[in-house]
Amino acid sequence: MLSFLEDKDNRTQQAGLTRMRTYATTLLAFVTAIFAFAVWGLETWPWLAPVKAFAEAALVGGVADWFAVTALFRRPFGLPIPHTAVIPRNHGRIAAAIGRFVADNLLASQALAQCLEELDTAGRLGRWLGQPDTRPMIAARIAGSLPPIVYTIGEERWRDAIGGGLRKVVDTAITGPRMAHILSYIVGRGYHHAIMDYLVTEARSFVAQNRPFIHKKVAKECPEWLPLWVETQIAQGVSHGIDGSLAELTSHDHPWRRKFEMFxxxxxxxxxxxxxxxxxxxxVKRQVLGxxxxxxxxxxxxxxxYAHLMGGAETVETVIEGALREISRRLEHDPAMRASLNRWxxxxxxALLVPRRELIGSLITDLVMRWRTAVLIEKLENHVGKDLQYIRINGTVVGGLVGLVIYAVTSLVRH
Structure with missing residues (x-):
C-alpha cells in the first residue's frame, strides 16, 4: 500500500514537472520566434525595435536561467562545462548534509516533541478508524491471518502460551516498586479522592437499602423489656448516624481523609x-499463581x-471490528484518553529515537549514498524541479521587461 502511494505521488510530481517544463520551454521558443521576426522585419517596420529589445532580453534571460537550472542536475548538452552537474558531483556531500540535518534538527528532543505534539497521532488514528471502510478492512485482514497461525501453533501449545503469557505479565507487572509507582501516580493526581468519594457514595447507598436489616440487628441487641417504639427510634438514630458520618467524609478536609492519605x-x-x-x-503471587x-x-x-479464533473468520472479524469501533469512539469523544495516548x-x-539520532542520521546518509546518482537527481528534480521551471519563466519575462526598460531609457537619452 505504501509503495503504491509513493509511486502515485512520484507520478503526480513527474507530471507537474513535465507540464511546467513544457510551459517554460514553449515560452522560450515563443520569444525566440518573436526575436527572429523582429530582426527580419525591423527595416520594414521600425516600430518593431522595442519588440526586438524585449524579445532579445527575454531570450537572454530565459537561456541563462535554463542553463542555471539544468546545470544543477546535469551537464547542458553533455558538454564538460566547469561548475555544472552540481548535484551529481556533490552526491556524497548532499547525503551527509541530509543525514546531519535529520539527526541535529528533526530528531532533536525538543523539535521531535513539538512535532509529535502538533501531529495529534491519537486524533488522526481515531479519525482513520472512524472511516466506514477502514475498520472492516483491518478486521478482515487480521481475521484472515489469525486462524492459520493459531492452527499451526496447535491447541495445546496455544493454551500453554496464553497461560504462560498471562502468568508472566502478572509476575512482571506486579512488583513492589511497580505497585508503589502506580499508587504514587494515583495519589499524586488526586485520584484517591475520587476513589474515596465512590466508596462513600456506595456505602451510603448500602445503608439506605438495608435500613430494615439495621433495624432488625438493633432490635436484637436491645433488652426485651424495651418498648417497640423506643427500639425503632434507636434503630433510626443508628441509621441516620451512620449516614451522617459517611456524608461528612465527602469533605476533603475531613480528618479521616488526611489519615487515609498518610496511610x-x-x-x-x-x-x-x-x-x-x-x-x-x-x-501472594506464588499462592495465587500456584x-x-x-x-x-x-x-x-x-x-x-482458540475456539473463538478457529470458529470462523466472521466471528473473529466481528469481535475485532467491534473493538476497533470502540477505540475509535473513545479517541474521538475522550480528550483525556487522546491526550494520554499522544503523551505515551x-x-x-x-525514548526510541532521540538516543539513536546519530545512528539514524548515519543510516540516512548511507541510504542516500547507496542511491544511484540518476535516482538522486530524479527524486530531487521531482520535488523542486517544478519550482525551478517557474524560475525559468520568471527569468524570461523579467529579462524581457528589463530589456524594454533599457531600450526606453536609451531612446530617451539619444533624443
Whole structure:
C-alpha cells in the first residue's frame, strides 16, 4: 500500500514537472520566434525595435536561467562545462548534509516533541478508524491471518502460551516498586479522592437499602423489656448516624481523609523500599499463581480463545471490528484518553529515537549514498524541479521587461 502511494505521488510530481517544463520551454521558443521576426522585419517596420529589445532580453534571460537550472542536475548538452552537474558531483556531500540535518534538527528532543505534539497521532488514528471502510478492512485482514497461525501453533501449545503469557505479565507487572509507582501516580493526581468519594457514595447507598436489616440487628441487641417504639427510634438514630458520618467524609478536609492519605504515602514508601512488602507481594503471587483453580482458569481462557479464533473468520472479524469501533469512539469523544495516548506515543518516540539520532542520521546518509546518482537527481528534480521551471519563466519575462526598460531609457537619452 505504501509503495503504491509513493509511486502515485512520484507520478503526480513527474507530471507537474513535465507540464511546467513544457510551459517554460514553449515560452522560450515563443520569444525566440518573436526575436527572429523582429530582426527580419525591423527595416520594414521600425516600430518593431522595442519588440526586438524585449524579445532579445527575454531570450537572454530565459537561456541563462535554463542553463542555471539544468546545470544543477546535469551537464547542458553533455558538454564538460566547469561548475555544472552540481548535484551529481556533490552526491556524497548532499547525503551527509541530509543525514546531519535529520539527526541535529528533526530528531532533536525538543523539535521531535513539538512535532509529535502538533501531529495529534491519537486524533488522526481515531479519525482513520472512524472511516466506514477502514475498520472492516483491518478486521478482515487480521481475521484472515489469525486462524492459520493459531492452527499451526496447535491447541495445546496455544493454551500453554496464553497461560504462560498471562502468568508472566502478572509476575512482571506486579512488583513492589511497580505497585508503589502506580499508587504514587494515583495519589499524586488526586485520584484517591475520587476513589474515596465512590466508596462513600456506595456505602451510603448500602445503608439506605438495608435500613430494615439495621433495624432488625438493633432490635436484637436491645433488652426485651424495651418498648417497640423506643427500639425503632434507636434503630433510626443508628441509621441516620451512620449516614451522617459517611456524608461528612465527602469533605476533603475531613480528618479521616488526611489519615487515609498518610496511610497511602506510608504504603507507597513501604512498597518501594521495605523488603517485607516485596516479600509479601511475592508470597501472594506464588499462592495465587500456584493455585490449581487459577491454572485451570488460565487453561480455559486459552481454550476459549482458540475456539473463538478457529470458529470462523466472521466471528473473529466481528469481535475485532467491534473493538476497533470502540477505540475509535473513545479517541474521538475522550480528550483525556487522546491526550494520554499522544503523551505515551511522544514519550515512546523520544525514548526510541532521540538516543539513536546519530545512528539514524548515519543510516540516512548511507541510504542516500547507496542511491544511484540518476535516482538522486530524479527524486530531487521531482520535488523542486517544478519550482525551478517557474524560475525559468520568471527569468524570461523579467529579462524581457528589463530589456524594454533599457531600450526606453536609451531612446530617451539619444533624443
Amino acid at each position: 497511602l504515602h506510608e504504603t507507597i514508601d513501604g512498597m518501594a523500599h521495605a523488603p517485607f512488602f516485596a516479600q509479601r507481594i511475592e508470597d 493455585d490449581p483453580a487459577v491454572d485451570d482458569y488460565l487453561q480455559q481462557i486459552g481454550a476459549s480463545a 506515543l511522544r514519550d515512546a518516540a523520544e
